[in-house]
Amino acid sequence: MVNSILVVTLYVNPMTGNDTNTGSRLSPFKSLTRALKVTKISTIIHLESGTYNAASGEVFPLIIPEKATVVGNETNKGIGIVISGSGEYQSPSFGMQNITLLLLENASLLGVTVTNTLAKGTAIWIESAAPTLANNTLRDCGREGVFTTGTAKPTILDNIFVQNTTSGLVMAGHSQGEVLGNVFQRNPLGIVISDFAAPKIANNKLSENRTAIALSRNAQPVLRQNLIAKNTQGGLLVNGNAVPDLGNTEDSGDNIFRDNSEFDLYNGTTQKLISVGNQLNPSLVKGLVELIPASLVAVSTSFSKAPTESPSPQFLEFPNLDGHWAEPFIQALVRMDLIHAFADGSYQPDKPMTRAQYAVLVAIAFNPFPKISAPDFTDVPKDFWAYSAIQIAASGGFVGGFSDRTFRPDQNVQRLQVIVSLVNGLGLPAVDNDILEVYSDRHTIPDYAQKAVATATQQKIIVNYPDPQLLAPLRRATRAEVAAMVYQALVAIGRTSAIKSVYVGLHSRS
Structure with a gap:
């Protein structure tokens, strides 16, 4: 028997909506309050631009219930989608x-x-x-x-x-x-x-x-x-x-x-x-x-070497992974001369990876052909250790900056950012979103990223540990997860052979 959780999607537009509508994309509610009244587990509520306040029909405090998702515009940090009020x-x-929202x-x-x-x-x-x-x-x-x-x-x-x-x-x-x-x-x-x-x-x-x-x-x-x-x-x-x-x-x-x-x-x-x-x-x-x-301190920043340097011979394989779930992927990338060690010769797979470190990895792994002119990020000077790699990754379509012209090289990269980056950078053909049914938390995938996640799922790029059905798109990516997904991307484009892992591929839900 298939045990499937129905994801309900509702739409709210304070400018054109009406609370007597059905809450669909073409017939949106006017208030978030109305949408929340019919919200159940695994409901996604999309907010259009406008001000959500008492004058537009909101009753505060607004309570976002268990496993519900309220989504505005993540790209610009919610500018123009304002919830204002108190209860x-x-x-x-x-x-x-006196609060506006209770989560x-x-x-x-x-x-x-x-x-x-x-x-x-x-x-x-x-x-x-x-x-x-x-x-x-x-x-x-x-x-x-x-x-x-x-x-x-x-x-x-x-x-x-x-x-x-x-x-x-x-x-x-x-x-x-x-x-x-x-x-x-x-x-x-x-x-x-x-x-x-x-x-x-x-x-x-x-x-x-x-x-x-x-x-x-x-x-x-x-x-x-x-x-x-x-x-x-x-x-x-x-x-x-x-x-x-x-x-x-x-x-x-x-x-x-x-x-x-x-x-x-x-x-x-x-x-x-x-x-x-x-x-x-x-x-x-x-x-x-x-x-x-x-x-x-024994540990230094990963990829502190120039992107063109090779690791020292003694670091050709990491001896201290101790059966870590990602060991096959990491050692394979080491043998391909694509990742480097920390100063003490370790890889430290469970540490987060920064955006600069990720740019270095994709620049080395894929050596992308320039598709666009890389911007001059205001926080990446030319003497920054990863400047060249960031320029290569950006011009190749693997990474981008923020609206304030920053790159934020020391910020940790998210799992979703890695997935979207690999699909966009490699130009993989899009597939139907139905494949996202394999994920128990698919309602947390932003609209803009669903095609990319579906494509990466079909191509077996996504690696989910410890639960293959839990995508956790907004969680920061560990160095192990990034290594595994980059390796799988190399598999997808025919650069290397697949590694069998229970954390890779499609898994039906029963």
Whole structure:
């Protein structure tokens, strides 16, 4: 017996819609409120441009239910698709709150702008749930853009937090989850982490805030590869019993603190903090802090060599993969001289891969013929270690930049970005979207990417570990996943032979 979950798609247009319509593409609802009333598990709601507020029929707070997805325009971070308003929500953790949106378990909010201008207003509240927030703009809120509490475990990916009255993001209670690749700008406090919260904060850019990150009580976040620059007071403020993970000799912090006014790192606690492999100005480090430089850390940045260099002979195969699921793909790419090692000779397959590292890999693996003129990205100077590879990958159609003419080379690449990149770069013929039925989370695939994902699925490029049916398109890609998918792309174009793996190919759902 086939067990198939029906995905319902609804459309909302505040300009031309009507709440007596059917909610189809040609007969859209006028309000998100109306769409949410008929939303069930695995519903996708597409929002057209316009303002979603009380005047257009919205009733706040809006509750995005379990496994529902609200999609605007991810490409431009939701510009022109504005949800604005406030309603009362009784939080089990913090009592009555004024919020715009409440996200429940496994809900997704993609490509919209959310604002709550009410005094002490919060745009998005997450209480003991694990939703996904990606490519949104949270701005001009009366208090903060996002508040997480309870046992929340959100994925907060590639959003913009700007000009909120108190802070961009607050994580309290026992919140965990991941905060990756976001921009926090012109907030009094960029990120606030309190109570027992212990999220991972990585690859974010925090600039022009008063203080970039403030920790209190028993917070224990992990901070990796963040750019914390030009904040008018300081970078990282640590109070109470908070103990941030700023790196260790096996996994350096790689955070960059630059041009902050009063301090880069201020430890207001009585416990000594250890900072490993971070770039700080020692004169702007206050309190008990031990600074261990990157030169003493065994791990260095992958692909630190020029793209044309070959790995040293002793690294022709990695001895420490220990039966890792991606070992056959990784070793095959090594034998083809397409990937390089870290400084200690390891590959570190479960680490994320940056956009610069990905550009280097596809430039070497496919050596693409130029299709377009590569733009001059404002954040990739000609002396940048991966400049040539980024130019090759961009002119070959494998990678692109953002609307602000940046490439963001240190940002982690998403699984969806890898999939779309390989299909577009190789110019593979499109197939019907019906093939996407093999994925249990197909409703999380943005409209613009469905053809590419379907094509990559048909070509057996996509590799899903540990669950072959779970695509997880918005999750950051590990070095193992990228290696496996690049290898499979080489198989698809006839450059090498297939490797048998249970994580590759089509799997019927029963």
